[in-house]
Amino acid sequence: MSSPIIFRMRVRYYETDQMGIVHHSNYIRWMEEARIHAMRNGGVSLRTMEEEGIQVPVTSVSCEYLRPAHFDDVICIEILPRRYNGVRMELDYRILREETGELLATARSGHCFLDTGTGHPVGMKRRAPAFHRILCGMFSNTEGKDG
Amino acid sequence: MSSPIIFRMRVRYYETDQMGIVHHSNYIRWMEEARIHAMRNGGVSLRTMEEEGIQVPVTSVSCEYLRPAHFDDVICIEILPRRYNGVRMELDYRILREETGELLATARSGHCFLDTGTGHPVGMKRRAPAFHRILCGMFSNTEGKDG
Amino acid sequence: MSSPIIFRMRVRYYETDQMGIVHHSNYIRWMEEARIHAMRNGGVSLRTMEEEGIQVPVTSVSCEYLRPAHFDDVICIEILPRRYNGVRMELDYRILREETGELLATARSGHCFLDTGTGHPVGMKRRAPAFHRILCGMFSNTEGKDG
Amino acid sequence: MSSPIIFRMRVRYYETDQMGIVHHSNYIRWMEEARIHAMRNGGVSLRTMEEEGIQVPVTSVSCEYLRPAHFDDVICIEILPRRYNGVRMELDYRILREETGELLATARSGHCFLDTGTGHPVGMKRRAPAFHRILCGMFSNTEGKDG
Numbered sequence: 001m002s003s004p005i006i007f008r009m010r011v012r013y014y015e016t017d018q019m020g021i022v023h024h025s026n027y028i029r030w031m032e033e034a035r036i037h038a039m040r041n042g043g044v045s046l047r048t049m050e051e052e053g054i055q056v057p058v059t060s061v062s063c064e065y066l067r068p069a070h071f072d073d074v075i076c077i078e079i080l081p082r083r084y085n086g087v088r089m090e091l092d093y094r095i096l097r098e099e100t101g102e103l104l105a106t107a108r109s110g111h112c113f114l115d116t117g118t119g120h121p122v123g124m125k126r127r128a129p130a131f132h133r134i135l136c137g138m139f140s141n142t143e144g145k146d147g
Numbered sequence: 148m149s150s151p152i153i154f155r156m157r158v159r160y161y162e163t164d165q166m167g168i169v170h171h172s173n174y175i176r177w178m179e180e181a182r183i184h185a186m187r188n189g190g191v192s193l194r195t196m197e198e199e200g201i202q203v204p205v206t207s208v209s210c211e212y213l214r215p216a217h218f219d220d221v222i223c224i225e226i227l228p229r230r231y232n233g234v235r236m237e238l239d240y241r242i243l244r245e246e247t248g249e250l251l252a253t254a255r256s257g258h259c260f261l262d263t264g265t266g267h268p269v270g271m272k273r274r275a276p277a278f279h280r281i282l283c284g285m286f287s288n289t290e291g292k293d294g
Numbered sequence: 295m296s297s298p299i300i301f302r303m304r305v306r307y308y309e310t311d312q313m314g315i316v317h318h319s320n321y322i323r324w325m326e327e328a329r330i331h332a333m334r335n336g337g338v339s340l341r342t343m344e345e346e347g348i349q350v351p352v353t354s355v356s357c358e359y360l361r362p363a364h365f366d367d368v369i370c371i372e373i374l375p376r377r378y379n380g381v382r383m384e385l386d387y388r389i390l391r392e393e394t395g396e397l398l399a400t401a402r403s404g405h406c407f408l409d410t411g412t413g414h415p416v417g418m419k420r421r422a423p424a425f426h427r428i429l430c431g432m433f434s435n436t437e438g439k440d441g
Numbered sequence: 442m443s444s445p446i447i448f449r450m451r452v453r454y455y456e457t458d459q460m461g462i463v464h465h466s467n468y469i470r471w472m473e474e475a476r477i478h479a480m481r482n483g484g485v486s487l488r489t490m491e492e493e494g495i496q497v498p499v500t501s502v503s504c505e506y507l508r509p510a511h512f513d514d515v516i517c518i519e520i521l522p523r524r525y526n527g528v529r530m531e532l533d534y535r536i537l538r539e540e541t542g543e544l545l546a547t548a549r550s551g552h553c554f555l556d557t558g559t560g561h562p563v564g565m566k567r568r569a570p571a572f573h574r575i576l577c578g579m580f581s582n583t584e585g586k587d588g
Contacts, residue, residue, distance in 0.1 A: 013164065013165070013170075014164060014170050014172055016164050016165035017160065017161060017163050017164065017165070018160070018163035018164070018165065018166075018167045018168075018218060019165075020165045021165075023160075023161050025161055071165060
C-alpha cells in the first residue's frame with residue numbers, strides 16, 4: 001500500500017438527513033465499507049478471517065467533516081495504512097467528492113484482532129501467519145510492523 | 148393482548164432524509180423496536196429466547212405510508228397480534244403521531260421460529276412450552292393458536 | 295424496460311445483525327438504491343427531478359424474505375416496472391444472491407409524485423413531460439400508462 | 442450543566458452486527474440522540490432552532506470503544522458540555538451499561554451554527570440571543586463562553 005487504495009461509491013438517498021446533506025454517521029459506515037474493500041483487494045478477506053475465528057472490531061474512530069456530501073455524489077475514499085504491529089491496526093482515510101476533487105472529510109480508525117471463541121486479543125503472527133504477512137506488506141511503508 | 152400494546156418513541160434526527168421527513172425504511176425498524184418491547188412486556192424476552200437457542204426472523208413485512216413523520220415527533224405504535232400457531236406469528240401495527248392522533252402508517256410483519264443450531268424451523272409448543280403459553284395468551288383473541 | 299434492469303451490490307458489514315444475516319430493514323434500502331439506479335440509467339435522475347421541484351416519496355412497500363443474505367455476498371436486484379399512470383408508480387423487485395442464483399426475496403414499492411413547494415400530488419404529464427415520456431417508455435410493457 | 446445530563450435508552454436489535462455486538466457506527470447516532478435530548482431538556486430545541494433558520498451540523502466526532510454493548514442492554518449516556526463560544530460547541534460523552542455501570546465508550550463531538558438560507562456560520566449571540574444565553578448557562582462551568 002505505498003499508494004493509497006481507493007474505494008468509489010455513490011451517495012444513497014437514505015444516507016441524507018433533513019439538512020439535505022449526508023448524515024455524519026454514514027461516513028463511519030463508508031470507512032468500514034472502504035476498509036473491507038481495500039483489505040479484500042489486498043488479499044485479506046474479512047469474511048475468511050471471520051470464518052477462521054478472527055474478528056476485527058473497531059477500537060476507535062474519528063472524523064473531521066470539512067464539506068458536506070450530497071445525494072448522488074460519487075465519493076472516493078482513499079485508505080492510507082498507518083500502523084500495524086500484529087496486534088493492532090490503524091488506518092487513515094481521505095474522503096473526496098469525485099466530480100470536484102474537494103476533500104470532504106479526513107478520518108482515522110483503530111482496530112484489534114480477537115479470537116471469536118475466547119473473545120481475547122490474538123497476535124496475528126502466530127494465529128494467522130498468512131494474513132499477517134499480507135498485512136505487513138500493506139503497511140510496509142508505515143512505522144511499526146512487528147508483533 | 149385484547150387491547151393493543153403501545154410503544155412510544157421520539158423521532159431521531161438521523162432517521163430523517165432530505166425530503167425533511169422520516170425515511171420510509173425506519174418504520175420497518177420501529178416495528179421491530181415496538182414488537183420486541185411488546186413481547187418483553189408480555190413476558191417473552193427476545194434476548195432470553197435467543198439465549199435459549201431460538202431465533203425469530205422476519206419472513207415478510209409490508210407498510211402503507213399515509214402521512215409523513217417528522218423529526219422530534221412523538222410516535223405511538225400500536226401492536227395488534229394477528230395470528231400465532233406455534234410455528235408462525237403475524238402482527239399488525241398502527242403508527243400514529245401522538246400530538247395530533249393522526250394515523251401515519253399501517254403495517255404488518257410475519258415471523259417464524261428457528262433453532263439457532265440447525266437453522267431449522269421449530270414448533271414452539273414442544274421446543275419452548277413456557278414461551279408458547281404466553282404467546283397463546285397474547286394472541287388469544289385472534290384466529291389460530293395451535294401448533 | 296421490457297427486460298428487467300439489474301442493480302448489483304455487495305453486502306456491507308454494517309447491514310448484518312446478530313443472527314449473522316442481513317437485517318431485514320436493509321432490503322427496503324437496497325430497493326431504493328436499485329430503483330434510483332435504474333431510473334438514472336433510464337434517463338430519469340431523481341437528483342434532477344428534486345432540483346426541478348418534484349419529490350417521489352414511497353407510499354407502500356412489501357417484502358417477502360425467502361433466504362437470508364450474508365455479509366460479502368454479491369446481490370443482484372432485478373427491477374420490474376409494474377404500473378405507471380403519470381400520478382402513481384409501482385415497481386416489483388427480485389433480490390438474488392449472484393453466486394448461487396438463489397432468490398432471496400421478492401418485493402414491491404409504490405410511489406407518488408409531489409410538488410416540493412406545495413406538498414401536493416402532481417400529474418407528471420403536465421408538470422414534467424420529458425420525464426413522463428421516459429417513464430412511459432420504461433413501463434411500456436405494463437398495464438396503465440396514461441394520466 | 443454542572444452535573445452531567447443523562448440520556449437513557451435500550452439497545453435495538455437492528456443496531457447489532459454479526460459479531461453479536463452493537464455496530465460501532467450506532468454510538469455516533471446515540472450521541473446525537475442524547476445531545477438533542479439534553480439540549481431540548483435544557484431549553485434549546487433543535488426543532489425550533491431549525492424552524493428559526495439555524496442548523497447545527499457536526500464538524501467532528503471521535504469515539505473510543507472500551508467494551509461492547511449488546512442487544513437489550515440499557516445504556517446511559519452522560520453528556521458533558523466542554524466548550525461553547527457562540528460560534529462553536531463541543532461536548533464530551535460517557536457511554537455506560539446501566540446494569541453493571543461499566544464504561545463502554547468515551548466520545549466527543551464538535552458543532553458549528555449555520556444560517557439555513559446562506560449556509561454561512563452564524564454567531565449565536567446576535568442571531569439567536571435567547572438560545573445563546575441558555576447555551577452559556579449550560580456550558581457555564583467550562584472554559585470559553587463568549588463570541
